[in-house]
Amino acid sequence: MVEPFSNAQPIYVQLVQRICRQIVSREVQPGDKLPSVRNLAVQFGVNPNTIQRVNMELERMGVVESRRGQGIYVTEDTSRLTLLRAQLKEEQITRFTNEMRELGYTGEEIVAGVQAFVNAQR
Structure with missing residues (x-):
């Protein structure tokens, strides 16, 4: 089942984020071919x-490469993928930290809470 789209962002931005997450989480490997435009459109209902x-946005970001007549492939540039991973981590931490601060938590409380959570997951 496909995750529903939010009204908060354009659909194409949400799809870019989803594909980037699949790449960072290694669901899609470097060098893998992405499904065709038609297949992705059907899959996501867009x-x-x-x-x-x-695809244009992912290519602009350097995450994928277009190969004429062959399709779209995930880049094998490990430095670019490492940078993407760091950017996604930063975005998640920023979002989480901002929400916690809005709830009134201090930086120390946030760090202690995250540390306790991580230790409990081991």
């Missing part, structure tokens, strides 16, 4: 033009 825009 217009093929939306998928074209997603």
Whole structure:
């Protein structure tokens, strides 16, 4: 089942984020071919033009490479993928920290809470 889209962001941005997460989590490996525009459009229930825009954005970011006549492939540039991983981590930490601060937690309380959570997961 496909995760529903939020009204907070354009659909193409949400799809870019989903694909980046799949790449960072290694669901999609470096060098893997992405499904065709038509297949992705059907999979996500969106217009093929939306998928074209997603592919253009991913290529602009250096996350994928277009190979004429062959399709779209995840880059094998490990430095680019390492940078993407660091960017996603930073975004998640920023979002979480901002929400916790809005709830009134101090930096020390946030760190202690995260540390306790991580230790409990071991």
